[in-house]
Amino acid sequence: MSLYDEYCLICGGPPGDIDLDDLAQQVLTGQCSSPLGTADPRAVAQALATVKANLGWVKHWVGITSDERRWDLGEYTGDGCFRLPDSEQQFLPEGPWRSSHIRMNKWREKRGQPPRELPPYDGPSGIVFHRSCEQVLQADLDYQPSHRALIHRLRDGFNRDGNLVEGLDYGPIVGCFEQYFDYVKAIVDGIDWMLRDPLVHRRSRERIVEMWRNFPRLLM
Numbered sequence: 314m315s316l317y318d319e320y321c322l323i324c325g326g327p328p329g330d331i332d333l334d335d336l337a338q339q340v341l342t343g344q345c346s347s348p349l350g351t352a353d354p355r356a357v358a359q360a361l362a363t364v365k366a367n368l369g370w371v372k373h374w375v376g377i378t379s380d381e382r383r384w385d386l387g388e389y390t391g392d393g394c395f396r397l398p399d400s401e402q403q404f405l406p407e408g409p410w411r412s413s414h415i416r417m418n419k420w421r422e423k424r425g426q427p428p429r430e431l432p433p434y435d436g437p438s439g440i441v442f443h444r445s446c447e448q449v450l451q452a453d454l455d456y457q458p459s460h461r462a463l464i465h466r467l468r469d470g471f472n473r474d475g476n477l478v479e480g481l482d483y484g485p486i487v488g489c490f491e492q493y494f495d496y497v498k499a500i501v502d503g504i505d506w507m508l509r510d511p512l513v514h515r516r517s518r519e520r521i522v523e524m525w526r527n528f529p530r531l532l533m
């Protein structure tokens with residue numbers, strides 16, 4: 314399996330498993346693949362250090378399976394799965410897994426090859442998001458995201474032009490969606506504050522609440 318980042322369905326933020334010190338070195342030595350524009354490389358490297366210092370919260374994720382059971386997830390594996398504490402099994406996010414197969418089948422169709430069925434997976438799978446983001450929705454909007462409400466609204470999370478859930482506008486953070494989250498672009502675009510823990514950072518919290526305030530609740 315190839316490696317890629319998973320994105321939080323609530324805020325669009327990443328799993329935070331990247332080495333940001335290494336990325337800062339790439340910026341300083343001119344080896345970073347993201348364009349810096351007119352930004353000062355030293356300022357971008359400094360901003361990366363600030364992002365890193367405040368990024369611990371993104372490593373805590375929650376998953377919800379189709380029976381609406383809530384799972385506390387462990388470390389992100391880098392290939393689309395999360396480890397489960399005290400288990401050999403892993404938790405698989407459903408949206409990107411499904412969409413990567415849709416893309417693969419489009420690729421096969423162009424070459425006149427028959428589509429492939431989704432491979433069998435016997436571990437738990439479902440929707441995923443940061444624990445902090447879930448707590449914001451619960452506390453400020455009295456809303457608990459459910460599998461039933463979101464599963465049919467998931468979009469391809471790998472596209473820079475795509476929001477993760479139909480009916481929501483994630484704003485400019487969508488421009489950072491790549492195989493891996495583009496931290497340098499977030500800094501150059503001035504939206505690195507969206508990577509702050511919404512439980513302690515007011516602007517980050519307000520952004521999430523505004524996004525979700527009018528989300529259709531009919532299927533809640």
Ligand SMILES: [Zn+2]
Pocket residue numbers: 321322323324325326442443446
């Ligand atoms: Zn989040």
